[in-house]
Amino acid sequence: MTLEILFVTGDGAYYPSIDACTGYLENMGYRCRRTALEDVDFAQDLSRTVIWQIMGFFPRPLPPGRAAVIHEFRSRSVGRFGVAKDIGKRFLLPKPDYRLFQTGYLEKTFNRRDTVPFGILGLGVPEYLDPRAGRAEALFDFGYVGQISDERKTPDMLDAFIAKYGHGRSLCMIGPVRDGIDSRYASQTNIRFLGKLPQRDALETVRRCKIGLCYFPYHMPHAMQPPTKLYEYAAMGMRIWANDSPGNVQAIREFGINAYVSKRFAFPDFEVLEAQPDNSAFDPGVLHWKSIIDRSGIVEFLRAVERTVPAPRGMA
Template sequence: MLIHFIHPGSAYLPELAAYGDFLAALGHSAQVHSRPASVPADAVICWWMCGRVPHDAARRLSHAFHIHEYASASVPPWPKVKDRAKRALQPVPQYRLFQNTWVRDRLGFSDGVPYEFRDMGVEPSFLAPCARRAAPEFDGVYLGDMQRLRQFVPLLTALQQAGQRTLLIGEPPVDLCKTLHTLGHVTGRVPHGQVPTLLRRARYGLNLVPDQLPYSQQTSTKLIEYCAAGLPVVSTDYDWVRAFEARHGARFAYLPIPDMAGCVVPDVSTLAWPRVLERLALWRRLGLCP
C-alpha cells in the first residue's frame, strides 16, 4: 500500500520521516507531496497535514480514503478566526488525527467523523546511549523555531550578562540573525541526525515557549528531545509543561530564576516514534496491520 502525505506548508514536520519508516517496517510505503496536484488520480489513501484542504483536490480524489491530521491549532494572528474557518470550510474526511484533546476541542468539529490522538514523538537516535563531555562547552542550548525567540531576546541578553554561554541550533530569520549571533553560538540549519550530539554539548536545554495560546497547550517537541538526550530542562512556565512534568515524574527548573539543584530528567523512551505510532488504531482501520 502506498500512502500519499500532502504537506504544502514550509514547517518542518519530523513525523513525516517517522511515518515513512514505520510504514516501511510494515511492508508499505509513503510519498510526500508539497502540491495536491502531484497526487496521482488513482491514490487510495490521502493523508493531509492540515492546513487548508482545497475542495477541488478533494473532489478530484473523492474515491480515496482521506485523513486530516491537526498537529496544532491555528497560530496568531487571528487564530480563532482561522480555526472557525477550518471547521466551516474544510472538506469532510473519513478520519481525523489531533495532537491532543485541547486541539480537538479548539477546532470544534462536530460532524461525527472518527478521530483519535497522536502526540509528538522523538527519533530513537536521541535515546541512544552516548558519553557526555566531562566539561560541556555551553551552559544552555535552544533547539527549534528561532522566529519564536523574538520575545526572548531580553532573556538571552540576561543569560549572556550572567556569564551563561548559549548554543542556538537552527537557522535564525534574517532580521534576527545579527542579534542572535551576538547572544549565542548559532549553528545554522543542521541535519537532524547531528542534533543529539549537539545537544549534549550543553549542560541544560532551554524550553522557551510563550504562555500564549495555542503554544501553551501543545506539545513542545524540543523539550522531549532534551529529555531523550539526558539534559535537565530550564523552561518558561505554562500549562502544558507543568502537565508533562507531572505525568512523567519529571522535575524542571523554571525561569526567571531557575533552581537546577533538584532537576529530574524523565524516561521518555515510550515517546520514541515507533512506539507512538504503533499505538494508532488507524493502521487497523486502513488494513495495514493485523
C-alpha cells in the first residue's frame, strides 16, 4: 500500500495544478483524491496520508499522525483585508513539512525563511500542445482565453480594441462571462462570446485565430502572476499581443516568448502584429506539466516521506 495524497481546498475554485499533479502522481502509483477542508476527518488514521493543502488563511493546528503536510500557495489574497490575510498566512500558519509556491514572487511573499524545504510549482500547459502542429485556416483575427469580468478589466481591453479596429477585425472571447459583459457588447457583431469551453476545445478554437490576446490586470494579486494563456499561446506557436503587466513581462523574458508588448491597451495596426515573429520555434517542453512538477522537488520529497512512514498493519 502506497501513500495517499489528499488535496485539500477551502473553496470550489478550479486548480489546474491539482489535475496535473493527480495524473502525474497516480502514474507513479500514488493514490490521489480531492476534498474540501470541512470534509476532512482528522480523526481517521492519516499515517500514510499526505495532506496537500491549497492555502487560504487556515491557522488550525496540523493533524497529528499524518505522514506529511504540504502547503501550496497559488495566489495572494484579494478583498479589503487581503494584506492582513497575507501577513497571517506568512506568520500564523503552522509549519508544514514542505511548501510550494506558484512563483518566486509568492515565495518571497509567504516563505518564512525557516527550515521547511520548498519548491516552485509554476503554471504549466498540457503536453499535447505543440507549436509544430499544422495551422488550420483562421476563423478569427484575434482570440482570447480566460475569465471575462469587470474585476479583470475586460471592458477596458474591449473598448481599446473597438477604438482601434472598430468592426474591421474579428475577436472571439472564450471563457466564463460575468457582469453581463456579453450583453453590453451585443451590438459589436465582430466580437463573439463563446462562453466556457472544455480545455481542448478552447485551445483548438484559439489556435485558429491569427493573434492571441494576453491581457492581464495591473492590480494585485494579478499584476505579479503570469497568465496561463500566455504559455498556452506560445506552446501552440501563435503570434501574441500582450499588455505590459509585470507578470506578462517577466514570463516573456524568462521563457523567451515572442510577443508584441503594448503599454496598457495600445493596440497597433493589425499589419504590425501580422509582421511580428510567431512562436513556431518555441520549445514548449519547459512549460509542460511534467517538467514543472519535476523541477518543484515534490517527487523527491514524497519518496523520502514514503521511506519513513510505517507499513500498514499486517504488512510489517
